[in-house]
Amino acid sequence: MADPASVAQIIDGKAIAKAIHQEIAEEVAQLKEQHGKVPGLAVVIVGERKDSQTYVRMKRKACAEVGINSINVDLPENISQEELLDQVLELNENPDVHGILVQLPLPKHINEEAILNAVGLDKDVDGFHPLNIGKLCMKGREPSSIPCTPKGCIELLKRSKIPIEKKKAVVVGRSNIVGMPAALLLMKNDATVTVVHSRTPEPQDIVKEADIVIAAAGQPQMIKRDWIKPGAAVIDVGTNAVSDPSKKLGYRIVGDVDFEEVKTVAGWISPVPGGVGPMTIAMLLRNTVDCAKAAFASGA
Numbered sequence: 001m002a003d004p005a006s007v008a009q010i011i012d013g014k015a016i017a018k019a020i021h022q023e024i025a026e027e028v029a030q031l032k033e034q035h036g037k038v039p040g041l042a043v044v045i046v047g048e049r050k051d052s053q054t055y056v057r058m059k060r061k062a063c064a065e066v067g068i069n070s071i072n073v074d075l076p077e078n079i080s081q082e083e084l085l086d087q088v089l090e091l092n093e094n095p096d097v098h099g100i101l102v103q104l105p106l107p108k109h110i111n112e113e114a115i116l117n118a119v120g121l122d123k124d125v126d127g128f129h130p131l132n133i134g135k136l137c138m139k140g141r142e143p144s145s146i147p148c149t150p151k152g153c154i155e156l157l158k159r160s161k162i163p164i165e166k167k168k169a170v171v172v173g174r175s176n177i178v179g180m181p182a183a184l185l186l187m188k189n190d191a192t193v194t195v196v197h198s199r200t201p202e203p204q205d206i207v208k209e210a211d212i213v214i215a216a217a218g219q220p221q222m223i224k225r226d227w228i229k230p231g232a233a234v235i236d237v238g239t240n241a242v243s244d245p246s247k248k249l250g251y252r253i254v255g256d257v258d259f260e261e262v263k264t265v266a267g268w269i270s271p272v273p274g275g276v277g278p279m280t281i282a283m284l285l286r287n288t289v290d291c292a293k294a295a296f297a298s299g300a
């Protein structure tokens with residue numbers, strides 16, 4: 001039985017995201033008053049993947065709730081590379097669109113890199129354009145947008161008053177959309193950062209040294225109690241569906257962290273669901289409003 005005195009503080013991502021939605025709704029109302037127009041986000045989805053459909057529905061609903069105009073672009077699975085590219089180029093030219101989000105993953109026959117490179121820098125609300133990622137790598141450079149999930153992780157730490165500067169941070173996973181940019185962002189915030197991945201020998205020995213752990217490996221409940229330094233902050237990015245016949249859908253979502261075990265040793269822990277996921281969407285709204293503000297300021 002866990003000692004209740006040693007149970008971690010739960011980082012309530014849902015509540016933090018709700019507060020951010022409220023802040024954004026107020027900003028959008030002000031923009032409408034000042035400029036007579038609201039930010040517009042094009043949410044592009046290709047195909048029928050159930051998980052992507054769910055995330056896109058959540059993004060469109062969040063836009064509606066805060067007053068952002070969501071421009072829905074639903075495309076068939078068999079769309080060609082050229083047709084998709086044309087859609088993105090058209091959105092780049094549309095003055096009512098301030099942000100373009102192409103839901104990932106794309107079908108296998110589409111060259112993801114070519115599509116993400118085509119999103120205009122000033123509308124890159126996902127922060128996946130190579131120039132934005134390049135600027136994230138460099139000292140003294142500011143990307144126009146920062147990828148939503150890693151930005152959400154940092155926001156969770158900051159709003160929970162967890163110090164980052166001078167701390168040892170370990171990122172588990174090196175994906176383009178989470179692990180790699182999360183490591184860069186932690187470094188920008190003056191943490192000392194190590195990345196462990198599927199080819200790292202004995203990753204638990206490295207994770208055990210961390211004051212801050214960002215788990216983004218895509219491996220259900222991989223991180224156990226004995227991987228974690230007592231008092232560490234553990235941010236779980238995993239969204240893994242595991243079979244659970246007792247659930248209506250036949251599965252449930254778990255993170256990369258064994259929550260029940262790790263909460264008995266960590267100082268802070270973000271749950272799944274209700275941790276980083278809602279922050280991904282809150283940061284998308286944030287990036288959209290920031291892109292719109294830059295466009296309005298430039299007279300667009």
Ligand SMILES: Nc1nc2c(c(=O)[nH]1)N[C@@H](CN(C=O)c1ccc(C(=O)N[C@@H](CCC(=O)O)C(=O)O)cc1)CN2
Pocket residue numbers: 054055058101102103104105126148149177239253272273274275276277278279280281
């Ligand atoms: N273009 C992009 N594609 C993808 C991104 C992204 O940032 N940009 N990230 C992921 C998926 N994702 C957003 O698209 C995302 C994942 C999870 C959640 C979320 O709120 N999850 C809930 C649980 C939901 C459930 O029960 O299924 C939670 O954690 O509480 C939001 C967004 C891949 N693609």
